[in-house]
Amino acid sequence: MIRLEDVYFRYPNGPEAIRSVTLEIGRGEFIGVIGHSGAGKTTLAKLIAGLLKPTQGRVLVDGLDTRRVPASTLARKVGYVFQNPEMMIFSATIYDEVSFALRNMGLPNDEIAMRVQEALKVVDLNKPLDHSPHALSFGEKRRLAIACILAMKPEVLILDEPTTGLDYSRSLVLFEALSQLHKSGGTVIVITHDTDLLARFASRILVLREGVVVSDSAAEDVLSDVEFLKSQGFIPTQLQLLASKLGVRRPRADAVAEAVASRFEVRV
């Protein structure tokens, strides 16, 4: 679905933000991207979405070279939710905002109305449809921005720190929605610091450091390796430390509970 071939990217007058990245992302993967601020996570995501063009190397989306196809063509395949929702909001009403791209796609009105409702339900935004998006709180704007992209039903969905400013229950609802999308064959790429949520939902983790992919493995391999996480400057979570202590591969509450339960059963 997506191929990066020895990709480099340098911002004008800046240092190289991405260096020698080669990777392939298949259809139906759920990928978590982790790393420090300044590690190149957002740059990598924007390169995949075709919002930035590589200074060297190629990015192919469905075989299309991102340097050669217009952004509008790519936008139908790859949806990108910015870290800052303010950058995406410009309409007078919530309905106009969410339906904007759908109208551009030439969808029939009833289909548009249905998609708008579905997407707003997923992000749990219950404001009247004629409400101004500019009057929303930061957290609400973020949810609206996510709804706009969800409504387009892109084949690949990229979200940059989608849970910042969202409380836990809303973060969970969002990840569950992403998981649904993933199960129905969509590709999801999420940049986040929340490794516990990734342990629950992601299948593969990319770890970036200074513009280089230092690890690209199955989620359970990366997230159960406490020493590696520490070496990358992460603070291991309770679940990761418990899983490591009990020899559980997946640092998830249910998997750790399973291991604890089996210990107790053996003893009984």
Added chain:
Amino acid sequence: MIVNKLRAKYAVSSEWVLKGVNITVGRGEMLVLMGPSGCGKSTLLYVLAGLLPWVIPGHVEGTVIIEGRDVVKTGYRGLAGVVGIVYQNPEMQVVTRSVYEELAMTPENLGLSKEEVVQRVEWVVEALDLRRYLDKDPQSLSGGEKQLIAIASALTMKPRVLLLDEPTSMLDHKGTAMVLETVAQLKSEYELTIIAAEHRVEWAVEVADRIAIMQDGQVVLEGAPEVVYSRVEEVKKYGIRPPGASEVAYELLKRGIHLQVPVRLKDAFEVFAR
């Protein structure tokens, strides 16, 4: 610190943001405020710092007594040298051209003698191990380092109460670790009363003496971490993530295995891995 029947709102809001908050915090105690965004954590801290309604326009009713001072009546002016506050965004707090100047600024503004200013800067530099930063330009520091300097700067006025408003929310893991270690150290080595709004529950349960969960302008659950977070279902209902250890105990309960609900890692190891 005594907070009684506290209500507060901003000039721009028609509804009360704090709707009757009651809390008491003892000297040297650390209270962590948790709750979904918009629940009133930051607003509470602004009132405690004497900023609302004295600097930020708004309306406050009820009583706040800190070290014998009536904060609602006197505002931040009555709190100089008593209460220090550190905000979310370190970029907004660091203003001078060298770390030394940054640290000297607060005691200078308090009108202290030159010797006293130097002494206080020396104290905080030693306490937080900041000597290597002294000549640096604060703008050249990382987010975590800037936040550390902001905390140090608040400490130079030797406050008895330190207020922290989500001090790690804009930092990455490295910066977060830096700030969290410092706060833990301040708590164990100095008899400082600390009130922190924080969303990192697994850190909060390790350092807090008490946790107050806020929702919609009120404290809805309050007590020692092991009391608050053993109520996994209730905590989740308020939109708050329980510590991983408590979630595991909750999963076990669903399987019919009744164990004590640990909230701290040490307890979790004892309960699950013994």
